[in-house]
Amino acid sequence: MTITLRMAWRNLWRHKRRTWLTVGAMIFSNLILVFSISLQLGSYQMMIDNSLKSYTGHMQIQREGYNEEPKMRSSIDAIISLAGRVRDQLGNESVAARGVAFAMTSSEERSYGLQIIGVEPEYEPKVSTLPGLITRGGYFTGLNTEEIIIGAVLARNLRVGIGDELTLLGSGHDGSFAAGIAIVTGIFESGIAEIDRSMAQLPIGYFQDLFGMEGRGHNIVINAADLSEVESAKQSVSSVLKDRDELVVLDWELLQPGLKQAIQADFTSAWFMYGVLIVLVAFSVLNTQLMSVLERTREFGVMMALGVKPARLGSLVITETAVMSGLGLAIGALLGIVMTWYLSIVGFSYPGMEDMAERFNLPDRMYPSLSILSIMLGPSVVFVFSLLASIYPAIRLFFLQPVTAMRAV
Amino acid sequence: MSGLPLKAILMLAWRNLWRNHRRTLIMLAAITVGVWAMIFMTALMRGMVDDMLLNGIRGLPGEVQIHHPDYRDDPNVNNSMPAPHDALLSAMRVPEVTAWTSRVRVPAVISSERDSRGVVLLGVEPQSEVKVSFDLETIIEGRFLEDSSDRGLVIGAKMADRLETDLGKRVVVMSQDPDNNIADRGFRIVGVYKAKLASLEETYIYGGRETVQKMLKLGNSVSEVAISGGDYRNVDRWLGGIQQAAGNDVETLPWYEIDTYLGSMLAMMDGFVLVWIIIVFLALSFGLVNTLVMAVFERVREIGLMQALGMRPSTILYQILMESLLLLLIGLALGNAIAVGTIIPLQGGIDISVVAEGMEMMGTSSMLYPALKLNDMILANLIVIILGLLTSILPAWRAASYNPIEALNKT
């Protein structure tokens, strides 16, 4: 340990209470920052995962313009073989073709206008969690069977169960009348009311027959191994589409702009609040270090008389702050980890959270997730701002006259 | 000397405060920033939630709604109820109720020759509907419905896009009648509206009540009666009378029970405001205690002298508390002033359209209007003063409990 470091350490403990109060402010803020950033990042991840995995997927191939105006006729020709080529290109099974149509869906007693999705029974379970959430009945038995899978709320509203028949009425690809029947083979419960109320799936072969699609579909859903690999997978998919100018690959940020923006909006408002805490810590540090410099005027005067330059004294003050902030960082982050870790195991909730969680595809208990980023991000910013706050007291030393300083009380 | 008058304590405290003006100014700055942040952030949050609620209530127009008991779970034509009876009509004539309307509201499919979409078909009374929810200014093409037997249809601009249809064109609306026969009818589009939230444009289509009733073979039945009182926060005052008049055969609910997301957002925001104010206060409190501890520490000799001269410990305690109170009051005055000063220029709204689609997920529009609430300001000020004085007691008490001889000998 150099003498400067030793000096800095001992100087801090000349006023134990003052130092601890300042460190306390840092600990408090760091604790809150670690916890809420972990919670934030954790829930963003979960929001993205849950929203994308239930339906949207990491990216989709669509006809250009379909995303803005999802029209029946903005379709992809020979979609099943294209999906197969993408699968081969990526060496990844998580690629599935879909068709989308609207139909008046009627049971004996009830009728609802619904979005009907045609899916590839073999591959759909690899891109979406819905097939796995079937609680009654089972999944499709073939590509062309007259089977339909619906959400639990929809089943209740239509008053149907497994084996019941639904009539579908809508308009086909060329605008002509489309009508058919399908037997309810499976009922899923995602827990997301919106999906359970409005989602119905047909096997894509039957879907194409029913709506006169003639081999067409509307999108190919692709999942990368994880979010970070979306970009490279997108490149690779683009190469398959070279001869299909009318098609584009869109990643989740384009498919669900609301999701990204909701995260951005939340992130921004959260950082406003963190900023306030950090500024308050900086004021605490400024006060403490300024007082500490002022009361040592005489001592600094003596050192300057001995030939020590102000820059060196300034670096002593900064070192003191760094040691103090380091202490606040270490203890704050540690307590933050302990508290967050505990809550990440037992989970927690607050009144009203259930409704909010459902809106954003989150579970109704929150489990913050710790990562190096979520632990270090907040405390490091506090650390940096504490150092910045000590610049003013340090700079004051440059205006110190040794003779007058030594005369100070 | 033993019981110093308040005026003298005040003067001493004031002068002591400015002995170390740098420290006092830094602490004041911290309190000011803290109080500003408490009020400013709260106003933004309140503004957001207000907007969310207003949009939400507009989305389900009417702060109080009456339905068939099963309608909310299963919004089907079968779960309709008779038009308002006399008892209810007279109950709705109280001054608190500014408007009411009845609607048919059923799921339907709308088709053009190009495409089909699932929608919610509203059969409305145009005259009263515009008083409860529909804003005539949102009509960008054509007109709104003229009376309840109007045979036209009003749809959202986005829906018109989706269906590749236009004003004056015909569309087919399909739903079911009470016997589950497909009920369909051709409508001519007489108006196109643009809503604040794009999702509403894609959800609601408006037809005349009688026209829709005829199409659905509903007779005189309606799906809901929507009642508005003008202020969503004060629903409870008149809710009881309506509930009683409506009777037990139907379900009469305020908005916060119909859309629990909105209701819980409001409750959550109250909790959030309190938590936020307390967290900011706690972050401040370290600095406050620190300032007082330093002030006491520097004056140990002086305090010893005062005690030696016969000043009571309690007077010293009051004096330190008074210093803290002065500091808090000045900080609060500045913080409140700056908060009001920064919020007023923003009353016209803050453009947050870069994250518009994200805000729509939360249910708010792309302009954020900060809402300064007197209650929130009072809460922030009270918390700062009360908790501020409480945290000051420790250093003040320490100062008061010095032994005069020891204190005098301290350098």
Added chain:
Amino acid sequence: MSSIVCKDLCKTFQQGEEIITGLDHVSIEIEAGDFVCLSGPSGSGKTTLLNAMGGLDTPDSGQIQVGDTRVDQLGKGPLADMRLHKIGFVFQAYNLIPVLTARENVEFVMQVRGEPAQERSHRSHDILKEVGLEGMEDRRPAQLSGGQQQRVAVARAIVSQPALVLADEPTANLDSVTATQLMDLFVELNQHHNITFVIATHDTRVMAYAKRLIKMRDGKIISDEKQQHPSTVVS
């Protein structure tokens, strides 16, 4: 080499409304290896003159030369370097860094000069032994008596082997026995290491040690005489 030449130094201070004359056209030459006492009542200008020689304070006009260096023409940084490398300072008591031990106080200056750690600990040990503080190296200033503290200050001043030591009232807070011991130490260093000493004091015990005694009043030199038989160390 480290002779001091002051020519026509003037310095005034403002104290409230009044303008006080610190130095009034002072000219003086001090030879290397001398042992000089500046004496006079407080406010006579002796501390001002001392500070000017050490580059702690700049005169309003006049020239100061220490060795080959024109002190009055140096900027703040070079002045600090000069103090660090060429001049040792001893002030009244309480001029140690309170959070450092005796050894660390001595080493601190060497560290600022950028000397290697081994050299530092070696030299600080020797020098503390020389000023008679063996065994007390690890005490902090608060655990040392006034005289011991001044010895640490002397050790700190001479550890970098300066040619010149400037001392301002070094005995002001010391009892007479301790003061005598300190002066004996100064004389010994003057004789054995050929260090020039300039001491500002109004303590007559100190004056008795001086080879040359300069008396000041109201910013002027009123007498300047060589003493034939200054007190010396019996060793």
